[in-house]
Amino acid sequence: MMLVSPEVLHEQIVAILAAWGAPAHKAEAAADVMVDTDLSGIDSHGVAMLQFYEELRDSGxxxxxxxxxxxxxxxxxxxxxxxxxxxxxxxxxxxxxxAAKAKRSGIGAVAVRGSNHFGALGYYAxxxxEEGCIGFVTTATRTKVASATGGVSPVLGTNPLAFAAPAAGAEPLVVDMSTSVVALNKVRAYGLRGKPLPSGWVIDSAGEPLTDGLEAYELLRRGEATICALGGAGTENGGHKGFGLSLMVQILSSALAGAGQPGHEDDRDNLGHFFMAIDVSAGVSAETVPSYVAELIANVRSGPGEVLVPGEPEEASRRMREAEGIPVPDALLEGVRGVAERAGAPFLIGA
Ligand SMILES: NC(=O)c1ccc[n+]([C@@H]2O[C@H](COP(=O)([O-])OP(=O)(O)OC[C@H]3O[C@@H](n4cnc5c(N)ncnc54)[C@H](O)[C@@H]3O)[C@@H](O)[C@H]2O)c1
Ligand SMILES: O=C(O)C[C@H](O)C(=O)O
Incomplete structure (x- = not known):
């Protein structure tokens, strides 16, 4: 495991994307999101995605x-x-x-089609x-890995959503999650770090839990395993509600923009996303919503026990990694080296 500074990681990502032919402003924007994601401790969706982006690029x-x-x-x-x-x-x-539409009309939404993987959703929420709004984001995902409640074969993606609201005197509250029990790339991230998967995340085609993250990731990509629904298989622990949320995300992300059904199409993925902003001062004073959220956070923390609110683990990671660097496991480091070499870009990490 190597500790890499955010600046070097940024430079590395920009160098690879530029070598692939991305205009500078797009390479910078993508690197901003990816490095912020790694700083946030979301090891699954930052620099770790480069190998997948290479596959997408190579297949046109x-x-x-x-x-x-x-x-x-x-x-x-x-x-x-x-x-x-x-x-x-x-x-x-x-x-x-x-957000600009929300500032004019109180609420604004944008649907996107024909897109590609955009990393962790919380960044956009x-x-x-930052624009004085509540943010809500959903996306469809490329690989079918989750079954419908009652079914056994993968028919849906991990279909994530993110919601962010301002909190007075604190960082925003950010809910950023798949509507399956875990993201596909978090399964891989566990594998890259040699961490066993908790049982209840991924099951093979015989219904047996898988614990090796890299093996599970490969089986999932081949449609030979499934990620459990948020709430688990069946209805007993609420799996049907995860299934319902996933369908909601699929429709918002895809139908409104004319994007595709789950899974990729023959010649293109036609991936869809959905973005919504609500001006927090549209119906009340600009202070009301942030104060409400801060009071709500205080209320949910008021009982015994140690309560984190969504967004806090990522903030804590950001503070730590900005000071200490971003830990990159050796297997990922070698993966990035390979991507850089094939792209004809310099390998800057550890240089
Ligand atoms: N682009 C895509 O296609 C895609 C698809 C799926 C997931 N993702 C991303 O993958 C990442 C991981 O998703 P996931 O479903 O595995 O997330 P996860 O299970 O790690 O849940 C993350 C959420 O839970 C909150 N959280 C964590 N611990 C908490 C605690 N103790 N108390 C309260 N809240 C807590 C976090 O702040 C965050 O909002 C997300 O950033 C998501 O956007 C992206
Ligand atoms: O979009 C995908 O293929 C997967 C997504 O990033 C995830 O980790 O679930």
Missing amino acids: RLVLDAEPEVLEDRHGFAVLDAREGLGHPIAIEAMKTA RLAV
Whole structure:
């Protein structure tokens, strides 16, 4: 495990994306999101995604210099086509547009189609908070890994959502999660660190729990294992509610923009996202919502026990990693070295 400074990691990601043909501003935007994600302790969705992006690029599904198109632009709603470009820059643009609409109309939303993987959703929900809004983000995902309640084969992605709200005198409250019990790439992140998977995350086609993260990741990508629903298999512990949330995310992310069904299409993924911003001062004073959230946090902490609120673990990680560096396991380091070499980009980590 090597500790890498955020600046070096940023430079490395930009160098690879630029070597692949990304314009500088897009490479910078994607690197900003990926490094923030690694700083936040979300080891699954930052630099660890580069190998997957290389696969997408090599198969022609990721077009680094694509220019997005505005398909619809109404007062409170817009639809963008990312035209197979990088997910991160279009996601930033979409959330900023949603927030600008919210500042005019109280609420604004943007749906995106033809996009690609854009990393951790919380980043974009927090952007809305920076603009004085509540932020809400959903995305469809590429690989079918989760079954429907009552079914056994993978038919849905991990379909995540994120919600962020300002809290007076504190960092925003950020709920950032898959609607399956865990994200696909967190299974891989466990494997890269040699950490066994908790039982109840991934089951093989015989229904047996898998504990090796790298093996589980490969089986999941081949459709030979499933990630359990949020709430577990069946209905006893609420798995049907995770299933329902996943369907909601799929519809918001895909139907509104004309994106695809779960899983990739033959010649393109046509991945969809959804971004919504609500101006916190639309109906009450600008202080009301942040004060309410701060009081709510105090209330949920008021009983015995140690309560973290969503977003806090990531803030704690950010503080620590900004000071100490980002831990990158050896297997991932070698993976990034390979990506850099094949791209003809310098390998900067540890140099
Ligand atoms: N782009 C994609 O296609 C995609 C798909 C799936 C997931 N993801 C990303 O993967 C990441 C991980 O997803 P996940 O479902 O494995 O997340 P997770 O199970 O790690 O849950 C994360 C959420 O739980 C909160 N949390 C953690 N510990 C807590 C505690 N003790 N008390 C209260 N709240 C706590 C965190 O603040 C965060 O909001 C997310 O950033 C998500 O956006 C991306
Ligand atoms: O989009 C994907 O293929 C997977 C997603 O990033 C996840 O980790 O669940």
